[in-house]
Amino acid sequence: MVTSNSLVYLIALPLLGATILLLAGRRADKWGHILATLMSASSFAVGLYQLSAMLGRSTEERAISQKLFSWINVASFQVDAGLLLDQLSICFVLLITGVGTLIHVYSISYMAHDENRRRFFAYLNLFVAAMLLLVLGDSYLNLYVGWEGVGLASYLLIGFWNQKPAYATASKKAFVMNRIGDMGLSFAIMIAFATLGTVSFVGVKEASHNASQTALTAIGIMLLVAATGKSAQFPLQAWLGDAMAGPTPVSALIHAATMVTAGVYLIVRSNFIFDAAPTAQLLVVIVGAITLLFGALVGTAKDDIKKALAASTMSQIGYMVLGAGLGPAGYAFAIMHLLTHGFFKAGMFLGAGSVMHGMNDTVDMRKYGALRKFMPITFVTFGLGYLAIIGVPPFAGFYSKDLIIETAFNAGGAKGIILGGAALLGAAITAFYMSRVMILTFTSPQRWDEDAHPHESPILMWLPMAILAIGSVTSGFLFARGDALAHWLQPVFGEHGAEHSEEHLFSPIVVSAMALVAVAIGVAIAVIKYQLSEVAATAPENVSIFTRIARKDLLQDSFNEAVFMRPGQALTRVLVKGDDVVIDGAVRGIGRTALGAGSALRTSQTGFARSYAALILIGAIALIAGIWVVTQ
């Protein structure tokens, strides 16, 4: 593999920015945001340079690596801190730094009145650095460092306004639920090392050819657990909605475009494991299918614009996971949807931030309405993202989602029908709830509070939105034309990467038609329900049991509390008691024994020289006796 020594700059620049801002403290308040934005932009520039260099090389030589230093060197456990930039990671690098830079720019204005803006930018840079390490690490252990780094940045940013207890709790919830996933990743690494003897991607890939099915399945399942935690997939999805407590740019960057897609990256990166472990792969599609419907259903009931978008993120990542679980046929489409989603979802979140900016930080869509007239730019950019997410041709989501639905139908047999049907149903529900968001916010009659004075946001905010909207419009077409992205990524997935399933359940055109019909039905219901009939400014109370359950996130929190939290608390109490009595008891016992012994022994120190001399004499005799006994 070609080696390079410039990869490290990708990570080093934002990391340097974060370090400077955190160490300089208040002194950096005046220029901190500019430095952070420059660092992110420079990293993007390095990424573009790497892309152009990569395009200049032949297909076999595109992947490049850099060894930073020898990290762990214990007997057979050898890990280098090394970076790997290949066709897959360059996609992520450009997404992270590109969208990241736009969001930095947006935040300059959005956070202008926050006295801790510098700290915010420091965390943003920290996040970018950690996320880049996650996608550039050349082994599972290096990935793990980045994985934990983004978890930390996410925690810090969700709880950025931690003066509100609810927000602090939200950040804690996200952190704790992520820990479960993190445990999965560390188990996967441990199993990989124990059974395969290596943790590097190259090493595991080679070793997986001769590894036992059981080991690979175990690693695969543990990787899936990791992915469900970080990507808010069923059953570890509950934290994402609460994570909306963070400032909106954070929701756009971390909880929509990049960090939450790390699970998809992990699965796709580990394609060699899942290809060889069908059971784990089946679990992946099940998780994906459940989550895409789960998120969509939750999305229908949310009045909080950010939570509606969060539910939609969950659902869209469900599509990606579904695609990734469909094996070689789906990896490229999962990544394609991930990239297009990065554009349109980040754009919509920024749009939501812009709306909140104009509406005194109100997030309740029932208090919006008719904002089209007051925020034309936000309306247009948000609307383009909307068209992309529901999958109207020729917008980005149409291409990427359609390909996943099509691949799902082609999975074969009942599995194909069920998965394809779920994906199709999800598309219909997506169209419904996204139309609902659109109508409630922009086109229905106004329902504002009296003190609201909606206005368009400044240029630093709408420019990033506009650029992302361009991506929402064009990216799908560009990626899908001539299977451009699939061919680009093919070397990562090995020789069978581009092997299309020859058995078509439905021809592509039929799938597209079915999808469009589903979307049309969803949109139509939304229009009838919200545009053509009156919407209450407060959420009605006398609603069906289904609505109530959906409003409560399908009872995810009640379920977690009943099944995990309360038994967990009980277990904790028992363990605390046990710890008190058994472990602390033992420690205290040792302490008391040592103290008692000390108090007894210190009396030997009488202060009299004669007794010291006697002690020496006794010691000498004992020494002689000791040597005598041994010698005889």
Added chain:
Amino acid sequence: MVFTTPVLNYAQLSPILIVLAGAVIGVLIEAFAPRNARHNSQMFISLLSLVSAFAATVSIRKQAGVDAAMNSVAFDGAAFLIQATILIIAVLAVFLIADQENFTALAAAIPGSQEERESLQKDLRVTEVYPLTLFAVAGMLLFPIATDLITLFVALEVLSLPLYLMAGLSRRRRLMSQEAALKYFLLGAFSSAFFLFGIAYLYGYSGTITLSGIQQSIVGGSGNDVFLLLGIAFLSVGLLFKVGAVPFHAWSPDVYQGAPTAITGFMAAATKVAAFGAILRIFYVAFANAEWQWRPALVIVAIITMLFGSVVAITQRDVKRMLAYSSIAHAGFLLAGVIALNKSGLDASIFYLFAYGIATLGAFAIVTLIRDAAGEVTDLNRWSGLGKRSPLTASVFALFLLTFAGIPLTSGFIGKFSIFSAAYQSGSTAILITGVLSSAIAAFFYIRVIVLMFFKDPVEDGTSVVLPSALTAIAIAIAAVVTIVLGIFPAPLLSFIESTAFFIR
């Protein structure tokens, strides 16, 4: 009777000669220089001779041989490392001694007398402490390189006698200080008698007083084993007394507490290095082939020493006594390196001595800074909340405590790890288990002091941290930096020791 003219290799003896010359000049200054010029000139002479001696040691480090002084001293890699360590510690110790606040004005004055009050009013200085230090250092330099038992005894006395005096020079609590000095002298004389007795038996066993001669006798196996046994036992008593191993330790808490703190630091660090240098040479060279005789007894001494030092330290209320017991425990850890009796045991012991000596000096230097109106405050209860009042001082002291406890990223961890792994290689599992166990016990009281300093509220009783003099500050800074650097990048020093340390036979 025929006398042969002794042939001396002055180059190899130069470190010792330079230090002795400095000491003699110091005596002359005491006799002839005007009083107010003495302190600075003494300090200058001391530092000059110690630094020149260090330079001399470094310049002759490649020379090895036993013929420097008619076969009575040996120069080899281990000798160079030990001598260099002693000289570095001595320089740092002189930095502390230069802060004369701790010393009595007139050592000969009776405590509480009119004469004492006058001497205090006139602001007299005990400048004789400098030549005394240099004499002691000269003895320490000779002790670990002596290859015959008579030279060994002479060196022991040369290093001990000045220390007895220096222990009595404390400015405050002078009675206690003088009591400590007298105790140290009495018990030292007692143990010297044992030592001499051991020499006599070993001569009786082998008909020679050289270490290599004794070794050949042991290999030959023709002598009377009872004499050998008694010889080893009595010689060990004298040596174990100097390093403060249980049950020959009783003097050290009293003396450490009574002596001026700078002197305590010097004794704790330099004496231990010199004595262990000698022990390593004697046991690795002369007694190596009789290991089945002395090893079990020494294992037991080491185990008792480690446990006793750690356990009793827990109950101490005085920081100097606590450090004394800690130094007893460390003597036990170092004995593990002697018992290992292999190359890695030698390397580990030398590294440990260097790391421990420097950190000890640093810790006692900090003790000199914590004072109230009446002088140093050594009562631990009054150290509570120190971390809130002087975070830097408390943090550095915490660093030294952590290195004593052997916490990773400090030199103490590397030292303990290498010494225990050497002991393990030699098959001494008992030592290993006790060592780890007593390290855990020891960590208890080191960390208790840290808790006391950082997590308790300060007591308002006039205890304060004085600004260190420039020299003291330098000594503390060097000690702290060495402790951290050796904890993080020990490899260069370890490999240097590994390639350098050997005993010529």
